[in-house]
Amino acid sequence: MIFSYRARDAAGVFVKGTLEADDRNWVVESLLRQNYTIVELKEDKNKEKEQKASLNITLFESVKINDLSLFTRQLSTMVGAGLPIVRSFQILEEQTKNPMLRRAVGDISTSLEGGLALNECMEHHPKIFSPMYVSMVKAGETGGALDTILSRLADTLERDREINAKIKSASIYPIMVLCVALLVVIFILTFVMPVFIEQFSSSGAELPAFTQFFMNISYFIRDYWYLLLIGIIVLAVGLKWIGRQPLGRMFFDRLYLNLPIIGKAVNRIAVSRFTRILGTLIKSGVPILEALEVLKGVVGNRVVSDAIGKARDSIREGQTIAAPLAATGVFEPMVTQMIAVGEETGALDDMLERMSSFYDNEVTFAIEAMLKSMEPAMIIFVAAIIGSIIIATYLPVFNIIGAMS
Known part of the structure; x- marks a missing residue:
């Protein structure tokens, strides 16, 4: 109200x-x-x-990570320069271009004038400010270092943006190859193959089973293309709906981790995000249990999220951080061992930052390796489909030649 x-x-x-x-x-x-x-x-x-x-x-509407990182960087600069928080939001409301973010900034400005803390104001806009974002702002307000925390937040968001950009650029090539291959296959099946096959069918010769199989596909695409289109849409919507359900999300996330080419990249991305965000939260003064609770919702993989949840429960009972993380089997030994060293030396935040830098580079290498592996696989896949169609098209010719000889 x-x-x-x-x-x-x-x-x-x-x-x-x-x-x-x-x-x-x-x-x-x-x-x-x-x-x-x-x-x-x-x-x-x-x-x-x-x-x-x-x-x-x-x-x-949506708020892209570019808009949010720019907003965070600007707010950090204003707060660091000694500008009152309400005045900072009034200025940001005037210059923010994203409509959804501008309305949120205006609402936060009004709430700040009403006496609310900044983290409480941001909690009213969960589609824009994640639990990680709100927790770090709360820690910054409590510790009196809001400008420093916002600067770290901006760094984290910018790094996430870089990773997302690499993932998108890596997925462009296989998607384009699949689309072109699909169009070529449909063209050959619909327009090229029937012309050749009908000449043999008119002579009364029986088509080989392999050729008849592709001809049935050709007739189906030509006569019932709308059913095929509806089926693709229903499949896409169904998979998306299943992916939003708890069991479906767990199934797909586990599948991604176990895929031979993609699994390593997915694991590197999850570990990179885990170490970077956990290190930032701890350095910002967020308690370890609260930090792990926040991490459950931002690592991007349900399997890793459940592993973090189990580790959090074990830590609450008095165990170290490294032991329950190692027991989950999700994290590599190097990760858990370096966390253990960080706990022993009292420099866990620095150790996590070192690991995040290492795994950020590993993400780049994993994505490049995935792309290099997928290129020949896609070429072989497309060549196999088109080659099968060509063989099916000329197989009646070979049969006639064999019968004549």
């Missing part, structure tokens, strides 16, 4: 504004904490309608 208020501040000056809250009592307490004397307080139905309309718009 959104409440509009009019009040007098400590100097007796009239002020007015709006606050979003679950109940009226919270708004009253918030205004009293600011030494306001409430003159009028009521629920604003018009503002609620505007908010619902804006929420409908945000269904088709």
